[in-house]
Amino acid sequence: MIKDAGHMAIVALHILLLTSCVYALDLNVDNQESIKDAGSTATYNMMTWYKENGTDNPGFISRSWWEGAALFLACLNYWHATNDTTYNEDVSVGLQHQGGSGGDYIPSWAIGVGNDDQMFWGLAAITAAEYNLPNRPSGDTWLTLAEGVFNNQISPKGGGWDTSICGGGLRWQKEVWQGGYTLKNAVSNGGFFMLAARLAWYTQKEEYAKWAEKVWDWSTTVNLVDNKTWAVADSAPGGPDGCSLPDNIRWTYNYGTYLSGAAYMYAYTNDSKWLNITNNLMESLFTTFFLPKYGGVITDPCEASGQCYKDANWPLFKGLTVSWLADIALIIPSLKEKILPKLQVSAEGAAKSCTGNGQNLCGNRWYSGYDGQNSMENAISGSQMMSAIMLKFFDSSSKPVSTATGGNGTSNPNAGTRQSSGPAQLPTVTTVDRAGVGILTVLFVAGMVGAVIFLYNDP
Numbered sequence: 001m002i003k004d005a006g007h008m009a010i011v012a013l014h015i016l017l018l019t020s021c022v023y024a025l026d027l028n029v030d031n032q033e034s035i036k037d038a039g040s041t042a043t044y045n046m047m048t049w050y051k052e053n054g055t056d057n058p059g060f061i062s063r064s065w066w067e068g069a070a071l072f073l074a075c076l077n078y079w080h081a082t083n084d085t086t087y088n089e090d091v092s093v094g095l096q097h098q099g100g101s102g103g104d105y106i107p108s109w110a111i112g113v114g115n116d117d118q119m120f121w122g123l124a125a126i127t128a129a130e131y132n133l134p135n136r137p138s139g140d141t142w143l144t145l146a147e148g149v150f151n152n153q154i155s156p157k158g159g160g161w162d163t164s165i166c167g168g169g170l171r172w173q174k175e176v177w178q179g180g181y182t183l184k185n186a187v188s189n190g191g192f193f194m195l196a197a198r199l200a201w202y203t204q205k206e207e208y209a210k211w212a213e214k215v216w217d218w219s220t221t222v223n224l225v226d227n228k229t230w231a232v233a234d235s236a237p238g239g240p241d242g243c244s245l246p247d248n249i250r251w252t253y254n255y256g257t258y259l260s261g262a263a264y265m266y267a268y269t270n271d272s273k274w275l276n277i278t279n280n281l282m283e284s285l286f287t288t289f290f291l292p293k294y295g296g297v298i299t300d301p302c303e304a305s306g307q308c309y310k311d312a313n314w315p316l317f318k319g320l321t322v323s324w325l326a327d328i329a330l331i332i333p334s335l336k337e338k339i340l341p342k343l344q345v346s347a348e349g350a351a352k353s354c355t356g357n358g359q360n361l362c363g364n365r366w367y368s369g370y371d372g373q374n375s376m377e378n379a380i381s382g383s384q385m386m387s388a389i390m391l392k393f394f395d396s397s398s399k400p401v402s403t404a405t406g407g408n409g410t411s412n413p414n415a416g417t418r419q420s421s422g423p424a425q426l427p428t429v430t431t432v433d434r435a436g437v438g439i440l441t442v443l444f445v446a447g448m449v450g451a452v453i454f455l456y457n458d459p
Helices: 002-022 032-051 068-084 088-097 114-129 142-153 186-203 206-221 252-269 272-289 313-332 333-354 376-393 439-456
Strands: 183-185 234-240 354-358
Touching: 002 333, 032 068, 032 313, 032 376, 068 088, 068 272, 068 313, 068 376, 088 142, 088 186, 114 142, 114 252, 142 186, 183 186, 186 206, 186 252, 206 252, 234 354, 272 313, 272 333, 313 376, 333 354, 333 376
Parallel strands: none
Antiparallel strands: 183 234
16 A cells, blocks of 8 residues: 555656646736746746856856846846846846946956947946936946946947947957957947947937947948848958958847847937838848747747857847847837737747746747756846836836936946046047958958858758
């Protein structure tokens, strides 16, 4: 009898484990509490990775420093979507600490900072300002930190705006010894464009808008953004004669940076030019990444080949993109009806993928159930997705704030530079007259680009 009872218990346990393995996040995209519950689960799982980081350097993630910014952005979006303040202190402490002594997100412990890495921390800071996260009792304000990144990135001496190759733009990396230094890439420049546009909207200062215009015009001139087809390339290798033709690699977040920047420029200027650009980029994003063959679920090219796990950064891209889509619908309400259905389909897919180990751990592919690729990055994107679909229940009170609508305008305009008393003047674009890097770096980058193109051409 005891043996039979034990046998029955084992059978019951197996049934329970099997049931939990196929159980997904319980999500009803039309029910506010259901979304909040799913968001709470996804965000809790995300934060277990951060808590296990075991560092006395708040906000620092050793394997990829910028990912701390991605994680904090997810926390900010979760708070904004649910009003749950559970993680706000972690965000507040880490977000300020990683700003470093210069208030520009180049801390002494982050070696080999790229312009894109720094930019993401600036976006996290301006997001904290837009969501009215209280500033710390002492130290830099969120606006100061965002301005510090901006000021550093417009300065050639800070490894920022560079006219020596391609007539302008940000290099991918700041230092000549870094692989990728010769690349002028979309995420660095699109992110800088977005940061400038959001600073213009938040502060209502024209100097930032002029820089956003400058970055946009340069990006279309070198065809990082094709303003006829509205395709967004990944990078354009630089050489003595300028930028070569951009590649054919496509990533969701490259589109998302330029799309968000254009939307904020429209919100700031009310110029129909920017609304047209926003609509065109959004349609291009939808047709490129929300594909019928994947059920309309947002998908980056590396997912179909199962290669996303090879780089810790890649699974973060679509999570960032859906969060920006939700913000765009808030600052341009007329676009909500186009954006929300796309987000809901992707959220349903994401929920079905979050079944890992019976603990609702999120995988990488959102169109095929749990794929076993449990990681912090997939957890971050899962959290971002659940926050984004709260868009259905957002109203005018959920709109990000600016200094004109209650945002805190306190800042140190000298952050990120020791020379400027505010947003710097635009530099004169000069003729390309030097290569800027050695031949070994050029060969290294050429080989790297070739390998990436081979890897990500989705058959």
